[in-house]
Amino acid sequence: MRPTLTSAVESMPVPEPSERPWVEHGPTWSWRTAFRVSEWWAYRGLGVHLALRDIKVRYKQTVFGVAWAVLRPVLGMGIFSVVFGHFAKLPSDGLPYPVFVLVGLAFWGFLLSAAESAARSLAAQRELVEKVWFPRVVAPAAAVLAALPDLAVSIILVGIALAAWGVAPPLAVLMLPLWIGYAVVVALGISLWLAALNVLYRDVQYALGFVLQLWLYASPVIYPSDLVHGAAGWLFVLNPAVLLLDGARWSLAGGPVPPARDAVSAAVAALIAIGGLIYFARVERQFADRI
Amino acid sequence: MAIAIELRGVGKRYRLGGRQESYLTLREALRSLWRRRSAASGAPLWALRNIDLEVRTDEVVGIIGRNGAGKSTLLKLITGITPPTTGSVRTRGRVGALLEVGTGFHPELTGRENVFLNAAVLGMSRREARRHFPEIVEFAEVEDFIDTPLKRYSSGMRMRLAFAVAAHIRPPIVVVDEILAVADAEFQRRCLGKMAEIGGAERTVLFVSHDLGAVARLCPRVVWIDRGQVRADGLAAEVIEQYVAATSAQNTRVDLRGSEGRIVQLVEAATVDALGAEAGPVRGDPLRIQVSFALLEEVRGLDLSVWIEDRWGHRLIDESWADRTGGVPVEDFSPGEYTVVLSIPPVLPAGQYVTGVWFGTEYDDYVKGPIMHIDVLPRVEDRQEQLVRRRVVQPPVTWELRQDRAG
Numbered sequence: 123m124r125p126t127l128t129s130a131v132e133s134m135p136v137p138e139p140s141e142r143p144w145v146e147h148g149p150t151w152s153w154r155t156a157f158r159v160s161e162w163w164a165y166r167g168l169g170v171h172l173a174l175r176d177i178k179v180r181y182k183q184t185v186f187g188v189a190w191a192v193l194r195p196v197l198g199m200g201i202f203s204v205v206f207g208h209f210a211k212l213p214s215d216g217l218p219y220p221v222f223v224l225v226g227l228a229f230w231g232f233l234l235s236a237a238e239s240a241a242r243s244l245a246a247q248r249e250l251v252e253k254v255w256f257p258r259v260v261a262p263a264a265a266v267l268a269a270l271p272d273l274a275v276s277i278i279l280v281g282i283a284l285a286a287w288g289v290a291p292p293l294a295v296l297m298l299p300l301w302i303g304y305a306v307v308v309a310l311g312i313s314l315w316l317a318a319l320n321v322l323y324r325d326v327q328y329a330l331g332f333v334l335q336l337w338l339y340a341s342p343v344i345y346p347s348d349l350v351h352g353a354a355g356w357l358f359v360l361n362p363a364v365l366l367l368d369g370a371r372w373s374l375a376g377g378p379v380p381p382a383r384d385a386v387s388a389a390v391a392a393l394i395a396i397g398g399l400i401y402f403a404r405v406e407r408q409f410a411d412r413i
Numbered sequence: 414m415a416i417a418i419e420l421r422g423v424g425k426r427y428r429l430g431g432r433q434e435s436y437l438t439l440r441e442a443l444r445s446l447w448r449r450r451s452a453a454s455g456a457p458l459w460a461l462r463n464i465d466l467e468v469r470t471d472e473v474v475g476i477i478g479r480n481g482a483g484k485s486t487l488l489k490l491i492t493g494i495t496p497p498t499t500g501s502v503r504t505r506g507r508v509g510a511l512l513e514v515g516t517g518f519h520p521e522l523t524g525r526e527n528v529f530l531n532a533a534v535l536g537m538s539r540r541e542a543r544r545h546f547p548e549i550v551e552f553a554e555v556e557d558f559i560d561t562p563l564k565r566y567s568s569g570m571r572m573r574l575a576f577a578v579a580a581h582i583r584p585p586i587v588v589v590d591e592i593l594a595v596a597d598a599e600f601q602r603r604c605l606g607k608m609a610e611i612g613g614a615e616r617t618v619l620f621v622s623h624d625l626g627a628v629a630r631l632c633p634r635v636v637w638i639d640r641g642q643v644r645a646d647g648l649a650a651e652v653i654e655q656y657v658a659a660t661s662a663q664n665t666r667v668d669l670r671g672s673e674g675r676i677v678q679l680v681e682a683a684t685v686d687a688l689g690a691e692a693g694p695v696r697g698d699p700l701r702i703q704v705s706f707a708l709l710e711e712v713r714g715l716d717l718s719v720w721i722e723d724r725w726g727h728r729l730i731d732e733s734w735a736d737r738t739g740g741v742p743v744e745d746f747s748p749g750e751y752t753v754v755l756s757i758p759p760v761l762p763a764g765q766y767v768t769g770v771w772f773g774t775e776y777d778d779y780v781k782g783p784i785m786h787i788d789v790l791p792r793v794e795d796r797q798e799q800l801v802r803r804r805v806v807q808p809p810v811t812w813e814l815r816q817d818r819a820g
Contacts, residue, residue, distance in 0.1 A: 147493045147502040171533040182521045253513040255492045410495040
């Protein structure tokens with residue numbers, strides 16, 4: 123009796139030697155050996171475990187514990203609302219500024235935490251890279267996965283905020299899974315680049331904080347994206363986070379429909395993700411020797 | 414039987430310096446784009462060269478060789494952790510590697526959580542991990558602590574837990590690096606048993622160890638790697654015998670010139686035989702440690718001592734020159750070069766030791782520290798089981814047995 127595919131993966135019996143495929147390691151890079159997607163899938167369990175570890179460890183030995191997942195966006199919302207909403211009087215697409223900025227922070231926070239932990243995912247786990255084989259792509263993917271629970275908490279907070287300010291959720295809320303999916307694609311793309319680059323060049327970890335800060339101001343987190351128009355607008359939409367934040371506000375809080383120029387944003391996100399996969403696959407062979 | 418592992422003309426080159434200072438800065442990388450490859454500085458070092466090796470699916474193969482001979486690099490190539498510089502490595506299916514136990518352990522997680530995480534790192538499915546979980550906990554003897562964070566574990570418990578997980582993975586090909594060195598004797602014995610079990614069922618096992626006894630016991634076939642090449646490959650007994658014969662001639666002298674010392678300067682240290690010729694110590698023969706040193710000024714009441722520690726840092730021997738006269742250093746030494754020889758009766762079992770010296774007076778330390786590694790080799794006739802017995806001393810003993818009454 124031939125075992126089904128799932129049971130074969132689950133229980134990993136020892137197949138007959140002649141049935142086992144050859145795995146080849148040669149001196150040169152090849153497309154065929156670099157993208158063994160079935161192997162990535164077989165190691166999904168490791169990805170889940172690494173993500174679970176990061177989540178469990180994240181709030182250990184803190185006084186507020188998991189409450190930080192709530193406190194951080196709420197505190198951010200409070201500070202930004204006072205500084206930019208109250209004093210600077212930034213426009214907010216006709217939404218109450220706190221709701222406006224909370225949606226922005228929810229998705230921005232996800233990108234930020236995925237990027238930061240992905241950059242560390244390989245470089246800070248030297249023994250994992252030097253002493254065991256696993257598809258390296260699992261590590262940055264786990265970093266992205268580990269950032270998802272905080273995003274979920276933030277989205278619930280948005281719901282509460284909507285109720286508090288008496289804003290009815292729009293019909294477009296049905297599109298929410300799409301935006302979460304898009305957020306994951308954007309996060310994975312930059313995570314692949316950051317994880318690989320940081321193993322090879324530790325400059326990345328020093329530059330990262332600064333770059334992320336810049337990225338925050340280049341993204342419509344604290345201001346609406348229609349503030350940037352004309353020629354600057356075309357430069358602006360090269361940022362894949364623009365579509366994410368416009369789309370999330372439209373879906374969650376009834377902001378304006380994302381403008382057509384945001385298609386550029388999606389294209390850039392796709393390019394970063396595909397480029398990231400290829401770059402990662404090209405350099406991952408050097409990780410164990412260079413880490 | 415089918416081939417499970419196949420290496421053809423495999424070589425691995427590292428750049429000296431490039432390995433320790435492992436990462437380039439971006440600036441260096443940009444500069445190297447400019448100057449092409451030559452900018453990757455450092456002399457090339459071939460860790461392995463022209464390796465051809467075939468292992469069948471049912472084989473258990475021992476890999477031996479001195480430190481730095483390329484054994485670990487070989488394992489990393491077979492597992493795919495690092496790619497070869499030349500040649501090709503092919504394996505039937507993925508290779509499970511135990512290059513280090515406890516990889517991925519996190520101190521903040523509980524024992525239970527770490528078992529599942531570590532199992533996933535080693536490529537075990539969740540279901541499989543759950544099925545083996547009770548056995549793993551029992552094997553590690555940590556039942557009472559399984560929900561305690563790992564940071565509260567003693568190092569022994571942590572090690573046992575790590576090994577217990579490793580011992581329960583069952584990939585078709587498994588490579589095991591020297592990982593038992595830290596285990597206590599009883600646990601070591603159980604682990605070796607477990608490993609023999611792994612090898613039993615249609616599985617390919619590569620076992621790297623300095624413990625020739627364990628290798629001889631577990632592996633019918635042994636490959637000896639020497640300076641990046643296969644020096645011998647064949648029946649365990651024959652290869653180990655060649656290895657022992659060849660290594661006994663090596664590393665019996667160290668040059669200590671250039672070491673610091675204002676008053677005493679070490680010149681060299683060596684192990685010598687009864688006639689004063691350099692020789693590798695063999696179990697059962699007296700061990701003679703010879704140390705040459707230069708005295709730069711006259712010293713009143715100079716004393717010196719020689720000590721030997723085992724791999725676990727137990728100080729087995731610590732003899733001082735002044736002990737002969739009741740412990741008070743009274744002799745005056747004039748400047749010049751001296752050679753001193755300490756003869757120790759045959760008490761050390763085969764294995765690796767570190768020897769060191771101390772020079773000083775009652776008030777001052779002039780020189781102190783380890784000076785050389787000593788490999789006490791087994792006698793050609795004592796292979797197998799008796800080498801893995803853990804003991805501190807093995808003096809010459811005699812047995813008497815008589816039958817007192819016929820039954």
